[in-house]
Amino acid sequence: MKILVLPGDGIGPEIVAQAKKVLATLQSDGLKIELEEAPLGGAGYDAHGAPYPEVTQKLARAADAVLLGAVGGPQYDKLDRPLRPERGLLAIRKDLNLFANLRPAILYPELANASTLKPEVVSGLDILIVRELTGDIYFGQPRGVRINEAGEREGFNTMLYSESEIRRIGHVAFQAARKRNKKLCSVDKANVLETTEFWKEIMIDVARDYPDVELSHMYVDNAAMQLVRNPKQFDVMVTGNIFGDILSDEASMLTGSIGMLPSASLDANNKGLYEPSHGSAPDIAGKDLANPLATILSVAMMLRYSFNAEETATRVENAVKAVLAQGLRTADIYEAGTEKVSCSAMGDAVVAAL
């Protein structure tokens, strides 16, 4: 199995280095993998003048799975839009047709006090956000800044979903719900936006193939509120690209830190890109402070979805649980009575627990 590693920018190389230690351990235990590395995002721009350089494209298309750190940073914010790191991330998602983004928000019992919610509201939390990743206002045309009829400048984007795009993410979500607790909540803004009213109509139609799954609908503003009021009412949530981006960051805080939230972005054949849900955290980059667990848990998702190696995936997840049980915490999840460790020490501890 060929894995393409894209460290990216900011804390990306630091957290990916810990995930690579985990992969090296699994490799020495017999997992057949080959690693290659390439630049994406700001690193792509610095090395080749493009956020998704051709050399990265070639390797990404040939790989069985991709592991990404994060992209972006303030030094790139003044570049023309097409050259910015975030465009590299959107480009690789689109290029590899990674339309299904799975973001599980799980509260490990040891982190009950790190959550922003009261322990009794979040204990046992295990929800899965299924975010559509290659459509919506992120990709809809037209977009840009123009002069309107009144001679004033205006910015505009287009929220767009085709029926087939909604259907295929609907099937992914229903199938995930079927494997879990058979409850799916589709999040929309059908009271205002035609695109999402259409989304709701198609979800209801897809539901006819899954009579065993209970489908509910919620407006996104209410869903944002319900996630912090009573998150355990949800099991699987399915939503579009922009709402899923926002709701998954919100859900991450229920688990203690965005540094705990992994993700898998899959195509129709489970080829995937695996990355933590967070960004390049420029405020802590280069200081060995970042939490590498979301990235390591993304490796577990890679083993599960792209390599069909369920046992090895569970082994990695158990190693993460073990270091938490030992009381080791990076700064973002630290609390009195636990031991504060660096990013690299956390990686070493996971390897030791493996």
Ligand SMILES: NC(=O)c1ccc[n+]([C@@H]2O[C@H](COP(=O)([O-])OP(=O)(O)OC[C@H]3O[C@@H](n4cnc5c(N)ncnc54)[C@H](O)[C@@H]3O)[C@@H](O)[C@H]2O)c1
């Ligand atoms: N998938 C990605 O590559 C991705 C995702 C989100 C944002 N970004 C980019 O990252 C840059 C910074 O964005 P932002 O500040 O809005 O979001 P961010 O997720 O990078 O950081 C938000 C906050 O969370 C903290 N944080 C994030 N990851 C952490 C970790 N692993 N351990 C400890 N703390 C962590 C940061 O220190 C910061 O305080 C921007 O350029 C943005 O476009 C990239």
Ligand SMILES: CC(C)[C@H](C(=O)O)[C@@H](O)C(=O)O
């Ligand atoms: C960096 C950005 C393009 C990206 C997104 O909006 O999808 C990020 O926020 C994420 O959640 O992966």
Ligand SMILES: [Mg+2]
């Ligand atoms: Mg995001």
